[in-house]
Amino acid sequence: MKTVFNPEDISQITTKHRGSHGSLISILEDIQATYNYLPRQALEIVSEATGHSLVDIYGVATFYQSFSLEPRGDHVVSVCAGTACHVRGAPTILNEFERKLDLKAGKTSADRMFTLTTVNCLGACALGPVAVVDGEYHRNVTTRAVGQIVEDCRRTAEDSRSIKDSGLFKVEVACPVCNRDLLTHDHMLDGYPMVHVTASFGRKHGWMRFSSMWGDYRVESEHEAPDNTIIDFFCPKCHAELRSTKLCPRCDASMIPLFVRGGGVIQFCSRRGCKEHMLDLGD
Numbered sequence: 627m628k629t630v631f632n633p634e635d636i637s638q639i640t641t642k643h644r645g646s647h648g649s650l651i652s653i654l655e656d657i658q659a660t661y662n663y664l665p666r667q668a669l670e671i672v673s674e675a676t677g678h679s680l681v682d683i684y685g686v687a688t689f690y691q692s693f694s695l696e697p698r699g700d701h702v703v704s705v706c707a708g709t710a711c712h713v714r715g716a717p718t719i720l721n722e723f724e725r726k727l728d729l730k731a732g733k734t735s736a737d738r739m740f741t742l743t744t745v746n747c748l749g750a751c752a753l754g755p756v757a758v759v760d761g762e763y764h765r766n767v768t769t770r771a772v773g774q775i776v777e778d779c780r781r782t783a784e785d786s787r788s789i790k791d792s793g794l795f796k797v798e799v800a801c802p803v804c805n806r807d808l809l810t811h812d813h814m815l816d817g818y819p820m821v822h823v824t825a826s827f828g829r830k831h832g833w834m835r836f837s838s839m840w841g842d843y844r845v846e847s848e849h850e851a852p853d854n855t856i857i858d859f860f861c862p863k864c865h866a867e868l869r870s871t872k873l874c875p876r877c878d879a880s881m882i883p884l885f886v887r888g889g890g891v892i893q894f895c896s897r898r899g900c901k902e903h904m905l906d907l908g909d
């Protein structure tokens with residue numbers, strides 16, 4: 627997530643969604659994902675690029691609770707304040723979150739780690755009190771569970787910090803054929819979205835996800851490939867095969883290319899277990 631506003635980011639986002647159906651919401655989603663809120667300057671650029679009036683854009687931005695016009699913390703905790711949750715003890719749960727986070731509802735902590743909000747009915751009334759933390763629903767929340775939830779968030783934040791301290795850095799990658807994002811916010815690793823592709827070997831075909839941290843080799847896959855297996859990779863959006871003309875300098879298997887947002891290409895070896903990868907940032 628970026629903390630410094632760069633108009634170039636917004637131009638890239640508007641260009642990416644130009645002409646697509648429902649593009650305004652997609653643009654706002656990408657800006658929200660980039661900065662964790664919608665900076666005013668960003669909305670002005672969107673208005674100019676898309677022809678939508680600022681009034682319309684603010685209308686959309688304020689209609690959906692997933693958008694925020696104020697900077698948000700890395701972790702967003704939302705406690706349902708609907709009637710059913712209220713009678714099931716939501717006020718006590720909210721108080722406990724406020725106490726554990728040392729934060730009033732509607733506020734973001736000074737270190738931008740947490741934002742605590744209340745929301746209207748989340749549609750899970752029978753499971754109240756309900757809280758949503760970073761998009762994950764917690765049902766029948768107790769004051770004891772609040773402590774655990776906050777502790778888990780803090781641990782995730784700690785892990786992310788140690789990744790930063792270790793010199794690893796996040797890369798945002800796209801398909802080299804259709805240029806669509808390959809990061810999935812549905813599957814996070816240490817607080818960062820994973821790289822999602824489709825993989826095929828033998829008769830097996832399924833998803834594969836990698837850490838988006840450069841130098842971090844953690845992989846999850848639908849089918850476990852034995853070491854030394856050559857894997858064919860495909861874009862999950864356009865289904866094009868991802869294969870470079872380059873061969874791995876260590877083992878001669880084909881390299882797999884991915885575009886890097888901001889410029890350059892990452893190439894990694896298609897052989898399971900080979901850690902050869904290279905980052906060409908171009909000129």
Ligand code: FES
Nearest residue numbers: 706708711748750
């Ligand atoms: S009132 Fe909380 S989910 Fe409906």
